Amino acid sequence: MSLSYCVVGGGISGLVAAYRLRVAAGPDASITLFDPADRLGGVLRTERIAGQPMDVGAEAFVARRPDIPALLAELGMANRQVGTTGARPLIYSQAGLHPLPTGTLQGIPAQPSALAGLVDDATIKWMHGERNRPFSWRPGADPSVAELVGDRFGEQVVTRSVEPLLTGVYAGSATTIGVRSAVPTLAAALDRGAASLTDAVREALPPVVTGSVFGAVDGGYGVLVNALVRRARVHWRQVAVEALKPGDQGWELVDDEGVRHHADAVVLAVPAPRLARLVADVAPRSAAAARRIQVASSAVVALALPGGTPLPQQSGVLVASGERLRCKAVTLTSRKWGPRGNVELLRLSFGRFGDNLARSAGDEELLAWSAEDLDTMFGVRAEPVDYLVQRWIDAMPQYGPGHGELVAELRAALPPTIAVAGGFLDGIGVPACVSAATRAAAALVTSRVAR
Secondary structure, eight states: OOEEEEEOOOOOHHHHHHHHHHHHHHSEEEEEOOOOSSSSSSTTTEETTEEEEEEOOOOOOTTTTHHHHHHHHHHOOOOGGGEOSSEEEEEEETTTTEEEOOOOTEEEEGGGGGGBBOOHHHHHHHHHHHHGGOOOOOTTTTOBBBHHHHHHHOOOIIIIHHHHHHHHHHHOOOOSSSSSHOOOOHHHHHHHTTHHHHHHHHOOOOOOOOSSEEEEETTTTHHHHHHHHHHHOOOOEEOEEEEEEEETTEEEETTTTSSSSEESSEEOOOHHHHHHHHTTTTOOHOOOOOSSOOOOEEEEEEEEETTOOOOOSSEEEEEEETTTTTTTTTEEEETTTOOOTTTEEEEEEETTTTHHHHHOOHHHHHHHHHHHHHHHHHHOOOOSSSEEEEEEEEEOOOOOOOOHHHHHHHHSSSOOEEOOOOOTTEEEHHHHHHHHHHHHHHHHHHHHOOO
């Protein structure tokens, strides 16, 4: 007898889960995917800016993680993986541009000299004496990044070196992100008994790799999204699911048009706040855990400036906390990935955890702020040839202290034929989403076999 699966959420997590289910369950399985958006892909969204494909959500993946390269190869698309040009980013701090320090873990340095010029001499001296100060670490502890790094290396290291990277990844801050989520290899080194934070960073630093640290998909992530949709062969219902209830030998999903859908098993690939509402009755402990995962919103302003606009030969700029700029990061797309067409492509990111900027600021306001920030950073004033504003509301989960335990609690309380996937579980990046979706699909296949 063929099985029926429902996947709620059409982002990369839902699409990978659907594809994995199709591979495991075969051509006769019924797989229905629910997402009310105008297109599938979630935060993987490729638009045309001045005629050129440009990702206006997630735009890169860590190349050393095997998840995306393996998936591309499996789909016959290994030749679509591209690397960066090798251009390095800058940090904007104290109203000036600085090279991104090397030899760091998420901005946490292995030696004080790495931050020379970015922090003051007193901070450098304080870092040099870190090994001489008493240090205690409880294995399994998960303080905030700011708590650990601020205590050992000083506040300037947090605000000028660490926070620019964390804000770029999570739209959060060092005070809202736990060490185990932000730098798991550092936490592991501390658990193994590193005598100081300096020693732990040196132990946890990955070996220097040749080639590109980051990868992307030629033509944009939309190419991957379309391939997954084709291979998963889902029936896409362009509606939202409002309720999930036990049914006869499975589950009943009620959409926003009042239509009921049966499923033997369900993947919920939706943000944590939405998950909490859907499972409140069928898995109240999971819902309670999901409610504790906070979220942030962001906005991306994608610009095409006239060709030849004098932008620096760097991949972008990460903005330290406390600066006068409105944006939190700039990606110089044409510098990072190579030129496309006779324009300079770039994108500015706005919005941090705790603010309402992505919801409240209008498009014209965001465009004006973009122009002001580009002038402040680079002395560039140019009318865009084309632009697009993309908002991502409640799309950035915050990996607070204790996040791993929270996610374990969430998963453990789910019924065996409900699985979860998404960026709020095991990592906010696309590779982690692919991994979590693969795990979700495997759990459902195993649960059906067990029955």
